[in-house]
Amino acid sequence: MRDLFRGDLVRLTAEDPETRAKIEVHWQRDSEYRRFLDAEAVMVVSEKWLKDWFEKRDEEGFGPHRYVFSVRTLAEDKLIGFFALWVDLVHSEAWVGIGIGEREFWGKGCGTDAMRLCLRYAFTELNVQRVSLGLMDYNPRALRSYEKAGFRLEGRTRGDVQRAGRHHDSLWMGILRAEWLGLDAAAVE
Amino acid sequence: MFDIQTQLFEGRDIRFGPIDYEKDPQIESKWTHDSDFMRLYGIDPARPMSPAMVKKKYEKLEKEIEESKNIFYFTIRAREDDRLIGKAVVSRIEWSNGNGWIELGIGSADDRRKGYGTQALQLLLRFAFVELNLYRVTARVQEYNEAAIALLKKFGFTEEVRRRQALERDSRRWDLLVFGLLKDEWAKQAQA
Ligand SMILES: CC(C)(COP(=O)(O)OP(=O)(O)OC[C@H]1O[C@@H](n2cnc3c(N)ncnc32)[C@H](O)[C@@H]1OP(=O)(O)O)[C@@H](O)C(=O)NCCC(=O)NCCS
Numbered sequence: 404m405r406d407l408f409r410g411d412l413v414r415l416t417a418e419d420p421e422t423r424a425k426i427e428v429h430w431q432r433d434s435e436y437r438r439f440l441d442a443e444a445v446m447v448v449s450e451k452w453l454k455d456w457f458e459k460r461d462e463e464g465f466g467p468h469r470y471v472f473s474v475r476t477l478a479e480d481k482l483i484g485f486f487a488l489w490v491d492l493v494h495s496e497a498w499v500g501i502g503i504g505e506r507e508f509w510g511k512g513c514g515t516d517a518m519r520l521c522l523r524y525a526f527t528e529l530n531v532q533r534v535s536l537g538l539m540d541y542n543p544r545a546l547r548s549y550e551k552a553g554f555r556l557e558g559r560t561r562g563d564v565q566r567a568g569r570h571h572d573s574l575w576m577g578i579l580r581a582e583w584l585g586l587d588a589a590a591v592e
Numbered sequence: 593m594f595d596i597q598t599q600l601f602e603g604r605d606i607r608f609g610p611i612d613y614e615k616d617p618q619i620e621s622k623w624t625h626d627s628d629f630m631r632l633y634g635i636d637p638a639r640p641m642s643p644a645m646v647k648k649k650y651e652k653l654e655k656e657i658e659e660s661k662n663i664f665y666f667t668i669r670a671r672e673d674d675r676l677i678g679k680a681v682v683s684r685i686e687w688s689n690g691n692g693w694i695e696l697g698i699g700s701a702d703d704r705r706k707g708y709g710t711q712a713l714q715l716l717l718r719f720a721f722v723e724l725n726l727y728r729v730t731a732r733v734q735e736y737n738e739a740a741i742a743l744l745k746k747f748g749f750t751e752e753v754r755r756r757q758a759l760e761r762d763s764r765r766w767d768l769l770v771f772g773l774l775k776d777e778w779a780k781q782a783q784a
Pocket of ligand 1: 436439440441484501502503504508509510511512513514515516537538539542543544545547548
């Protein structure tokens with residue numbers, strides 16, 4: 404069986420709340436990064452608040468609705484990012500959020516590698532029928548990365564994100580189980 | 593075009609009002625026992641609720657409205673007897689982006705196809721655009737919900753997203769559609 408937690412460039416880990424909070428406090432000060440993650444007005448919060456938040460999240464446990472991973476590089480074992488899957492058990496759909504917080508690792512394939520692990524986990528471990536995500540039109544790097552991982556663009560909601568004095572579109576993407584199985588025939592060995 | 597005297601809550605045959613804790617739970621409880629309605633209104637598993645459960649739900653909702661400040665909830669009432677016929681909601685408002693999600697439901701099959709939904713959507717859109725000052729509104733519809741799709745199209749909504757096979761009902765998968773209407777588009781047709 405495949406190692407679900409090891410890709411070509413990165414591996415998936417669980418981190419202590421202390422470690423996670425320490426690095427998050429550093430990532431959140433990069434407003435460009437934060438504006439890629441979601442459409443809400445960006446904010447900074449204390450390391451203490453974050454540590455409590457990660458602790459609480461860990462106590463709530465892993466699944467059945469939320470699955471969270473940290474991402475480390477294979478080369479230097481450096482903590483560079485995270486992803487999370489939120490699962491709708493009734494309709495068998497998972498939503499992904501992903502972020503490489505260490506910006507010197509953008510555009511080097513690490514996020515795409517993590518996304519491939521994420522899809523394999525969603526389709527072969529959680530066994531969902533569909534994986535979905537959203538992004539903003541000012542993030543072409545993410546769009547390209549998700550296309551490489553096999554997602555299809557399913558539409559755009561016009562002007563629903565306002566940043567830097569302009570209206571931007573949200574892009575909606577999805578990949579179906581059958582599409583993923585076609586892409587990654589080796590995954591089912 | 594709309595001045596300060598315009599009564600935002602008054603339509604021709606219907607009006608928007610608050611929840612009535614005495615009378616409404618009985619009626620809404622009845623709606624929840626109609627699985628057809630529940631499957632048109634939402635995507636959560638349909639579930640019957642007793643009047644007491646509905647009352648609890650209202651209490652929770654009003655608390656959430658107070659705390660979150662991003663939900664606006666109206667009951668739709670027939671003008672002739674103030675009877676509850678449906679609900680109209682703007683929720684998940686993102687103030688910094690000027691976007692909100694709308695929901696509309698006419699509860700009993702007897703009250704459908706009488707133009708109440710059209711009148712309610714008219715009030716709801718006017719409220720969203722000239723009172724909440726939103727830039728756009730968004731609506732989610734299951735592909736099998738033909739009445740809702742026709743209603744949204746009548747008001748000039750555009751199908752923006754088709755989330756393929758995102759929903760499972762009756763052992764098959766269905767698309768979930770996202771429709772959007774911008775304030776400019778609304779203003780043009782509201783004037784006409
Ligand atoms: C989005 C993210 C996960 C992608 O991972 P990644 O490892 O950086 O992606 P990759 O290096 O595999 O691929 C990036 C692709 O985008 C392309 N790209 C980069 N900048 C681009 C631009 N301005 N316009 C178009 N394409 C661009 C690259 O050329 C590359 O494509 P290629 O392999 O065909 O040459 C990662 O960059 C990230 O976390 N960014 C910050 C947070 C974020 O945006 N999160 C996503 C929120 S939805």
